[in-house]
Amino acid sequence: MKKRVITIGREFGSGGTTIGKKVAQELGMEFYNRDIIKNIVKETGLREKYVEHYAEFAPSADQRFAFSFVDLEDEESSPLKRMWVARNKIIRQFAEEKPCVIVGSCADYILRDREDCLNVFLYADEKTKEERIREIYGEVLLREKNRVHEMDVKRSLNYKYFTGRDWGKAQNYDLALNRGSLGIEKCVELIVRAAQ
Amino acid sequence: MKKRVITIGREFGSGGTTIGKKVAQELGMEFYNRDIIKNIVKETGLREKYVEHYAEFAPSADQRFAFSFVDLEDEESSPLKRMWVARNKIIRQFAEEKPCVIVGSCADYILRDREDCLNVFLYADEKTKEERIREIYGEVLLREKNRVHEMDVKRSLNYKYFTGRDWGKAQNYDLALNRGSLGIEKCVELIVRAAQ
Numbered sequence: 001m002k003k004r005v006i007t008i009g010r011e012f013g014s015g016g017t018t019i020g021k022k023v024a025q026e027l028g029m030e031f032y033n034r035d036i037i038k039n040i041v042k043e044t045g046l047r048e049k050y051v052e053h054y055a056e057f058a059p060s061a062d063q064r065f066a067f068s069f070v071d072l073e074d075e076e077s078s079p080l081k082r083m084w085v086a087r088n089k090i091i092r093q094f095a096e097e098k099p100c101v102i103v104g105s106c107a108d109y110i111l112r113d114r115e116d117c118l119n120v121f122l123y124a125d126e127k128t129k130e131e132r133i134r135e136i137y138g139e140v141l142l143r144e145k146n147r148v149h150e151m152d153v154k155r156s157l158n159y160k161y162f163t164g165r166d167w168g169k170a171q172n173y174d175l176a177l178n179r180g181s182l183g184i185e186k187c188v189e190l191i192v193r194a195a196q
Numbered sequence: 197m198k199k200r201v202i203t204i205g206r207e208f209g210s211g212g213t214t215i216g217k218k219v220a221q222e223l224g225m226e227f228y229n230r231d232i233i234k235n236i237v238k239e240t241g242l243r244e245k246y247v248e249h250y251a252e253f254a255p256s257a258d259q260r261f262a263f264s265f266v267d268l269e270d271e272e273s274s275p276l277k278r279m280w281v282a283r284n285k286i287i288r289q290f291a292e293e294k295p296c297v298i299v300g301s302c303a304d305y306i307l308r309d310r311e312d313c314l315n316v317f318l319y320a321d322e323k324t325k326e327e328r329i330r331e332i333y334g335e336v337l338l339r340e341k342n343r344v345h346e347m348d349v350k351r352s353l354n355y356k357y358f359t360g361r362d363w364g365k366a367q368n369y370d371l372a373l374n375r376g377s378l379g380i381e382k383c384v385e386l387i388v389r390a391a392q
Contacts, residue, residue, distance in 0.1 A: 176366035176372035
């Protein structure tokens with residue numbers, strides 16, 4: 001079955017944006033990544049800085065406990081929940097409007113009822129991720145090595161909190177690719193093939 | 197880089213043998229699966245029934261504790277260790293002799309120092325695995341549903357015991373494929389592409 005939507009979950013520094021863009025180009029699809037933040041800002045009326053900061057927010061144990069009493073679908077409640085409701089709405093709209101590639105944002109979970117979705121996860125060894133991060137963000141971020149690792153921990157907790165699933169567990173995806181050993185071009189080729 | 201050896205780890209019922217054979221055929225490679233058991237029998241002089249029974253043996257907590265004091269490389273010791281040493285030797289020989297596809301047997305770990313190895317993991321949803329097991333082994337095995345799940349638990353413990361790694365964790369492979377959603381033909385195509 002030809003896929004209409006490709007979602008890409010990815011470890012920090014594994015080249016998700018680059019690979020996603022190339023896949024979208026080859027298949028003539030729209031590409032969404034940062035656009036989701038902008039749309040959440042529009043949708044919720046929250047400040048951009050706030051949305052950016054909390055987009056990959058991972059609630060602490062206390063916060064998780066507090067949140068467990070409230071309904072995530074209730075738009076009247078906390079900004080975090082308004083962001084989640086907006087994120088759901090935006091990603092479903094993207095998928096409805098045009099064939100597209102969506103990077104991050106728990107899109108695989110949000111679109112879990114669509115059968116025309118190909119869900120991909122990208123990962124890489126530490127060395128590859130460090131090189132990539134040095135290339136894009138420079139030495140400063142790389143020197144704070146823990147931050148690199150923290151980004152993945154944060155993504156993993158954020159995903160778990162909102163979806164109840166384990167981030168990066170192969171069984172949750174159609175295709176999981178090691179961008180370190182396969183390289184960017186091969187990853188693009190395999191995702192395109194899998195979607196056709 | 198063109199790959200000389202393809203190792204396939206797989207959940208029970210995810211079609212590893214079928215997919216592995218087709219990949220080998222398309223790439224003109226040797227295919228090894230059950231052959232490994234036969235070769236361990238020859239190599240160790242142990243009874244075939246014994247080797248079959250213990251090939252995917254997962255030691256209990258007590259046994260793991262006892263084994264932690266002995267050197268896995270010491271061929272003089274227990275039959276389990278003689279089997280592991282033989283398995284290493286046989287799989288390294290296979291990889292050395294001819295380009296090949298090897299299913300199971302911790303081959304990805306045993307050949308971890310070879311850069312010309314493509315390591316694949318196959319998994320599937322419960323429904324797909326059940327259908328596959330009904331097809332191959334019939335209703336009897338399927339009715340004992342727990343046994344199906346137990347096979348994966350056993351493989352996972354066996355892998356962990358001998359390699360120290362987590363079986364089926366995407367990050368340990370180059371490519372992890374959902375045979376349930378992708379189907380057999382697409383899995384074959386993607387593995388062939390990845391190896392070329």
